[in-house]
């Protein structure tokens with residue numbers, strides 16, 4: 001009999017995934033982290049970060065734990081706080097599912113929800129808000145992105161468990177990378193035991209880790225737009241980059257074919273593991289870590305309408321369309337069709353991008369203003385491309401837009417379903433031009449679509 005719930009954290013089982021790996025040679029095995037008492041891999045660091053702070057005298061009786069977290073770390077910490085009598089305040093980004101927020105509140109924690117569409121330095125960002133709260137008296141911020149107890153826990157527990165459970169046979173370890181704690185700790189331990197083990201990082205499209213252009217994505221808990229102190233990139237031998245659609249479809253398959261209900265980031269890890277397994281010899285043993293349960297995502301990837309609205313299924317049941325998104329965009333924020341002409345300078349374009357706080361604009365034929373027809377579009381100006389041009393050619397500021405512009409933004413029609421919009425945006429476009437018949441009526445960005453969907457969630 002365990003003395004308390006904390007003693008039951010870790011020592012999660014391994015299970016073979018024979019269905020999902022039937023079409024590849026190697027043996028694929030999953031580490032079931034959703035079987036931790038708090039339902040995720042983050043139980044492990046909740047307790048270790050708190051106990052390290054107690055030992056260092058940073059966290060004292062009656063203290064408050066303040067942490068920015070996408071949810072699972074919050075639950076791990078909330079359980080420890082409940083047992084040890086600390087107050088907990090969690091700061092979460094607004095894309096985190098409502099169920100996860102309710103869950104942390106159920107353990108007695110306070111939760112503050114912050115906007116994702118702002119820079120980390122913005123006072124409203126979840127990093128800034130948590131810094132402010134952590135500066136209050138008696139507050140302790142475990143900071144899972146900085147705290148070395150995070151990777152160390154995995155070097156002391158998860159790594160040795162995998163070694164023991166596979167009898168040293170493990171050839172590759174696959175995991176999603178959020179704080180990087182799991183992959184760093186496990187990777188370091190395994191490489192010490194077996195230098196030729198391969199560590200595979202599973203990364204969402206839109207994350208910096210695998211070198212992608214940073215952009216929003218919907219898988220929760222993994223991928224980043226900065227390099228945390230808890231992640232040692234040298235430990236990862238192979239990166240596999242996975243789309244939201246692939247991750248969610250694989251998570252659903254795992255539930256239906258293996259009977260294991262997992263979250264979206266487990267789907268990302270499984271896609272990576274399967275892809276990697278296909279390149280390995282038949283006798284290889286590949287372990288993939290499944291961080292949490294699908295119970296926290298029933299209204300997202302396990303909901304048919306949600307999947308359809310995001311274009312992750314056949315877009316049959318999609319309710320919203322391009323017109324709805326445009327209508328929801330606050331009309332007083334931007335003139336409907338800010339645009340440039342080919343004769344204007346790059347410097348003027350940059351001033352206009354800055355004035356309206358946008359990162360791309362269409363370029364229309366010289367004489368055209370608000371009433372643009374589909375054949376009046378000559379190209380587009382995109383902030384990323386301008387930055388590249390400015391870095392390689394300092395004289396670019398005085399050049400004409402017509403000489404440096406990019407191809408036009410893709411076009412969608414007012415009655416196109418959101419599935420079509422999602423597919424276009426997933427193809428790498430930063431924004432889309434919306435047309436009504438042969439007239440352009442607006443620009444739609446990823447942020448507009450996400451804002452529209454989150455307002456309806």
Ligand SMILES: Cc1ncc(COP(=O)(O)O)c(C=O)c1O
Nearest residue numbers: 177178179180181182221265291
């Ligand atoms: C759902 C989920 N998956 C994966 C991870 C990644 O683990 P780590 O932070 O150890 O890299 C996290 C981290 O927050 C998570 O919440």
